[in-house]
Amino acid sequence: MTDSVNSRELVLAILLAVTKDGIYSHVAISDVLTKYQYLEKQERSFITRVSEGTLERMLELDYIINQFSSVKVNKMKPVIRCIIRSAVYEMKYMDSVPVSASCNEAVKLAKKKGFGKLSGFVNGVLRNIGRNLDKIAYPDKKKAYKQYLSVTCSIPEWMITLWEKNYSLERIEKIAEAFLKEEPLTIRCNLTKITPESLMKRLKNRGMEVNIDEKLPYALHVRGVDYLGSIPEFAEGLFYVQDLSSMKVAEAAEVKANDTVIDVCGAPGGKSIHIAQLLSGSGRVITRDVSEYKVSLIEENIRRHQVTNMTAEQWDARVSDKGSIGKADVVIADLPCSGLGVLRKKPDIKYRMQPEDIKSLIALQREILSTVHQYVKPGGRMIYSTCTIDAGENEENVAWFMANHKEFEVESMEQILPDELGSDGFFIARLRKQNV
Template identity: 35%
Template sequence: MEKSRKVCVDIVEQILTQNAYSNIVLRNVLNKSNFEDKDKSLITEIVYGTIKYKYTIDTILSSYLKNGIKGIDTYVLNILRTAIYQIRFLDKVPNFAAVNEAVEIAKKYKSVGASKLVNGVLRNYLRNLDKVYYNKGSIVEALCFNYSFDKWLVKMFIDQYGMQRSEEILKGLNEKPAVTVRVNNLKGTYDEAFKTLCEYGYNIEEGYVCPEAIIINKGKSIENNPLFREGKITVQDESAMLVAPSIGVKEGFQVLDLCSAPGGKTTHISELMNDNGMVRAFDIHENKLSLVKNNAKRLGIKNITYNKMDAAIFNKDLEDIADAVLIDVPCSGLGIIRKKPEIKYTKEIKGVKDIIKIQRDIMSNASRYVKVGGVLLYSTCTINKKENEDNIEWFLKEFPQFSIEKLYYGNMKNFIYNDNGSVTILPNKYMDGFFISRLRRIR
């Protein structure tokens, strides 16, 4: 097992020390490996778990390291982090195995001295499994430790949502995300896709809220499945699946998607239009447009054009031409932490504030492309109200030629129907945290 545990440390090192994206580096490493499926599953569990609970793990480690975690070699620190995760959160890994493997990795890849440090810290932790590492009198500290979030983020959620709902959010952001796929109506029916996935041995169920969604509970990588390769299904979170239907597109529409990559929402729009009319995909990064093209090609979609463009800079050629404009704007990404747990630690309050100006610049510019009677659809994958409801309130004051239209998706426990007509989706097992608002140009 040393090799798989060593791979876990290597991946965590890349993510936490070199700022690599967890989903990308994990996929790349596992795709190139010859590990069995059970080992790949364990590696995935340890990597995501260690990143997810980094705050908690570092709090624990700080109490057993004389100079705290800052004075320790990062690789040794990540050996300790992965070991603490296994001991504290994984019942299927015996404590002695986690300790012994960690000590051996430190000895083989660092030094004898490092192995002694790792051994001492871990055995000291095992002797104090009932120790409390936070101030019991502080609810904020308890939430930070139990759910592993920095204080600024916990305080922000409490300020915006109150104590009870904030704890639900923290719990939801720590859920292991379900894999969901969207059925492509251009290449077959929902029932056909559902039946075929069952025949391939997948444990599946109908979507949580979206009629196009199928939840994959168990089965091999969906991207290697013939249905995926043939473009009959595509992977997409159910929160993101709500965006395209919210626009209300029709065949023959001209739709602009100003922040289109990687193309999940763009292609969904085309599917809803039966590949009729025109969908114009834009992105500020030209290389990312290839992702949209590849998705569209696999799905058999032909009504999309692709152009590099900054969504915040006015393009005279697009003025007043669109039946609908989608702006899935850059955001803090706080709603997708369950899929990219490193977001917990890569974001900071200043960065969150800075991005609001970019969002408002895009909103202002996009409004000029919508024809009278057309729709501007605003969405984010964050649950920070300042990027969501506050931006909509600002926009309606600055652009009185637009009015908001209420959205409704059903009476789901994790849906908040805001007073201004927008919808906030709280994270849970099935859905990312998300925000959607539909704005109509009335004059």
């Protein structure tokens, strides 16, 4: 790296933005990489890896630090806490970085940020950990399995308890490990503009490793990518960055030519654009979201993909739109959720989300479903989907809805777990309104 201290300074900025200022991790990382596009690929990769890794492993890192520090992690100043966390991540998970380098650079950074008086503390803690990396005492897996999982996979214990209602601890371990596993980026080919084979060839010519998914031939898995938003193929709308699980929503909708589709919480528009493209320019896709900013994201993607049968509208999904009642062949209700299926991409959710938040989200989901089901024509479908693996937000919501709306029937229901496809955890239910 041309300036390793600068790289670590940017890592620190990201970690502080997430843990102190409440910025979402993917937003904080994207903001830094966009601002410093001139950095070499190696530096950008280092910044991404250390930032994401520190957040992914934060509970484990804190557990390690607390064994060797006289000051517990939660008592440290935010800057010092983030510097030590990221240095410990480097020492434990990045073989290419010497332990001495991680210690020295952390001390330099502490001084640079005005914490010279604490540089000795930083040095002492890190060198103590560096000498004892192979002697860390983890919870006993046989005697305290749940605590062991919480520490080694950095999952809060309350979350493990929540999942334990539906999965064994052994299955939860596989799920939690999947969240820590690096997977290729997945993109959806815009079949109205290019074939998957041609897109794959163009991306390979840019030095990327690309392969086409075995089950969804328009899905491409990409490795060796630095900043996809900077390449011409992105600007031309030849692909959309979208997880494999998310693509299955449009598949489940089974749209037909000239269908009217209403996506009630659709920002930034990926699922709607997918559906609009499957309609080959026919029909009408109305994509809504609650804020002006979110609608602007939808409109930006409509323009980039040059979709002609899709419009964006600002609308609160909780409020009934009398003009849409009985007008939709398909309603897409991909609703706000806990996001517990996307911890691989957004690890900070693990530390933000609390049990009471999930209760509030379930109430919101039911309020929206109670409103938007009215838009479905007799014989039409409503797709209810979330990016969580919590049964309370998924199967239990469907059961609640069906108990209150006998005019619907469940046609299909699928819970995708993150250890199954190498994709996000996702839930998709297709409900058909009977011809009454």
